[in-house]
Amino acid sequence: MKQILSRCLILLSLILFLTGCSRSIASDISTVTLSGWQSSPEEKQLLEQVLREFEESHPGIKVKFEVITDQYMDVIKTRLIGDAAPDVFYVDALDAPLLMSHGVLEPLDDYITEDLDLDDFAPHLSEAFQSDGKTYGLPKDFTTLALFYNKKYFDQLSISNPPQTWEELEDYAKKLTRDTTHNGRVDRYGLGMTPELSRHYFMIKAFGGELVDQKGEAVFATRQSLSGLTPLMDMYRQNHSAALASDVGASSGSEMFGQGKAAMVIEGSYAIPYLQQTFPKIEFATAEVPSIGNHKGSMVYTVAYVMNKQAKNKEAAWELISYLTGKEGMKAWANGGLAIPARKSVISELGYEQNPLYTPFIAGADYATIWQEDEKLPIFMTHFDNQFLSALLGEQSLKSAMKKAQQTANKEIKASNY
């Protein structure tokens, strides 16, 4: 009995000693947890490099970075509920309204100082993370959509310039669609398309269509919206000059383009490093998205760093955010060319405006539609994507598909309010 007691005492003192130790370390160095997604291993390496530089210049702060590879927002939301969310994390403009309205993000207004130079951010990017006059996030980067075209295929048909209007694009796509192996099956399509609302919202807007009305109901089945989407339907159904990635066995539009199965795709700037690394042989150029109905249009997607309201050490978390979105940190991060930095000064300093591959993306930022609406956007998205695909595959007309999407989306929203 005595022996057991003494052993217990030893164990107890050991525990006290060890926990005491860790506490004394914690007081000197504060740890900030950071979570994000990654589109490629290079992206992770690049961010880790930036974080090392941050730790060197801020010796009191250690950053623990964790990549969430799949279903990012589901994971973040669940962790926020369980009080296990990271101190700082990425949020896409699409998901910002939900998090802002539920009060799980820390307003950053009290931390922001003059020398952060907020005016340097493109206004529509920072507005995406503001609600009720409060700023909840600082944009890290953005991308717009632009047209990628295969120079070799264009040269073969002696097409010298990328299409300027959507009519030209349809015309070129028809010419570029080929059965190169002469086995009776098309193996190269003019345009590779991704039939998602997030890609085509600007086409709905081009003719004056809208997604949501003031009452918050879906209204995308109007004549205007339909005329914006008709060109895509025609190319896929009638001319057979466009294809989906799954039609040709690819997993994304950029992969389809890289494999030479599509002569043109409309993608974001993240496709540039991807194509250069994965398909080094392909000769491609970029151009602004052809104008539709005499309107220039594109989409812009942006991501911000936000702070968890439950963050343990908010000062340290803010240090990290202000470093990553500050001029120096953003420059280090944006050097990789994965996304375009959110600061105008960094864009010009890194020479993005002189790089012909990137200029169409930067030009697009002036007129692009931001991919954000209210909290209900995910519901609209689900129903639109389902029905639009079904129309593309010829199961129903575009008109009835859009009507159905609109109806079911509104019904779901109504049903969830009780």
Place this chain on the structure above:
Amino acid sequence: MKRFWQKAKVREAISGYLFMAPTILVLGTFLIAPIIYAIFLSFHKVEILGGLSYRFVELKNFLRTFEDERVWIALKNTIEYVIIVVPCQTILALILALVLNKEIQGKKWFRIIFFLPTVTSSAVLTLIFIWIYNSNGLLNGLLDFFGLPTYNWLGDPSVALKSIMIMNIWSTAPFFMVIYLAALQDIPRSVYEAAKLDGANEFDQFINITVPLLKPVTFFVMVMGIIGTFQLFDQSYIFSGGTGGPNNSTLTVVLLIYQYAFRSLDMGYAAALALMLAGVILVTTLIQRGFFREEKAN
């Protein structure tokens, strides 16, 4: 009080429950309590992001399921899946077991090889099958070679669910094969010998001896198969990247529950859907039991 304590029955009961206490505690925390909590949730509108709050909404969560089109699509998909997969995998399992019960060379190796898909993680299997089903993948190559029509297995709503069916039949049949195999070896040889003396051929023996004697096992296989297939989630989740697409064609009930619970954070409604699924499984199992019992009486 003292008298009560001295009663042998009471003492026995208390010591019995004491012995069971660890199990009761574990089951209670991880099985009973969650079920009760789910029932509680299903009658409430739950707000969980940014502070937990419940609001009692009577039966509104359950009434909402009737008007929710996606519930019916999911239920239709799931039932279609059950109706096709369960008989197919049961028959396939029986055929495989019969073949492997015969004296063929390398029997043990075949058993191991056939059993491999079952021990492989379903996530890995699905990823491999996504490659096989690719428009330029192995399956289409094979179909093309024999001059058969090819399909866009992943992208076409009319075949997407069938691709998951094929994959699942292939991967779960071996598990039930092992069960059948064990049951087959339990049938006494003397019964077959007696039948042979009476002049029954192989087929007669199969119909009149093997199938009736396997009935309890078939019941088990069917029940487990139905429960398993009703709960289809991981394959359709990986196939569609969590969306249930293309055009809701691979949306199953459990996937829908996941979407409502973790994507829309509507825990009350998700719990109501989960209870509804439990009800459907319970009813089908009861129907099956009745069906098998009736046959037994005859």
